[in-house]
Amino acid sequence: MKKLNFLVKLNKKGNLKLVEPNEEMKESYIEKSDSNFISAKILIKNKRLEESVSLAYYSMYHILMALLFRVGIKSENHSASIILLKEIFDIDNSKISFAKKERIDKQYYVDFHITKKDVEDLIDKAEEFSKKLLDFISKLNNQDIRRFRNKYIDLLK
Numbered sequence: 001m002k003k004l005n006f007l008v009k010l011n012k013k014g015n016l017k018l019v020e021p022n023e024e025m026k027e028s029y030i031e032k033s034d035s036n037f038i039s040a041k042i043l044i045k046n047k048r049l050e051e052s053v054s055l056a057y058y059s060m061y062h063i064l065m066a067l068l069f070r071v072g073i074k075s076e077n078h079s080a081s082i083i084l085l086k087e088i089f090d091i092d093n094s095k096i097s098f099a100k101k102e103r104i105d106k107q108y109y110v111d112f113h114i115t116k117k118d119v120e121d122l123i124d125k126a127e128e129f130s131k132k133l134l135d136f137i138s139k140l141n142n143q144d145i146r147r148f149r150n151k152y153i154d155l156l157k
Contacts, residue, residue, distance in 0.1 A: 003083050004155065010080050011156050018152060021072035021145055026137070029066035033059045033130055040123055049119045050106040056119070056126040057103035060096045063130045067137050071148045088151045091136065095129045098122075 010016040036059035043052035064081050067089070068074070075081040078100060085093040099122060105112050 003087070007080055007083060007087075008156055010075075010077055015076040016080050016156075017074050018149060019069075019072050019074045022069045025069035026066045029062045029069060030134070030137075033062035033066065036062060037123075037126060037130065040126065044116065044119050044123065047116075049114045049116060052119050053099075053106045053114070053122060054103050056122045057096075057099040059126050060099050060129050063133045063137075064096065067133055070137050070140060071145045071152075073149075073152055084152070087155055088148055089136070091133070095125045099126065099129075 007016060036055045040052045040055035040059060043049075043055060061078060061081070064085055065075075068081060068084065071088075073084065073088075075084065082093050082096055082100065085091050085096070102122060106114060
């Protein structure tokens with residue numbers, strides 16, 4: 001219920017809304033996701049662990065944005081986007097939720113411990129997550145898009 005109220009509030013403010021499905025935005029976010037993933041791998045090789053964590057998360061977040069734009073949902077809030085992944089598409093959002101927490105911890109705080117192994121594991125999760133969403137996006141048809149848009153409308157009533 002708390003999550004739903006959060007989404008309704010964002011919708012009323014215009015930070016979450018239905019738009020026309022947009023192939024160009026979808027493709028742009030897929031490219032951003034790929035770029036972030038490649039950069040995360042480069043950074044870990046160069047011992048830039050906390051920066052690698054951030055880009056691993058953003059590779060996941062941008063592929064999620066590609067999915068949302070594919071069906072015509074515009075979200076200007078990371079948490080809302082992650083909630084929608086579960087609520088609208090019934091896709092497990094635990095990996096991206098974990099990555100978001102890790103990104104926040106590493107980006108904003110200084111009292112943390114990070115190992116190369118932890119970052120490698122996160123990059124593996126990002127790759128698995130992104131492949132799963134890319135596969136999901138590639139299989140969407142017009143009927144699926146209508147169904148997910150209707151689920152969005154029903155969720156925010």
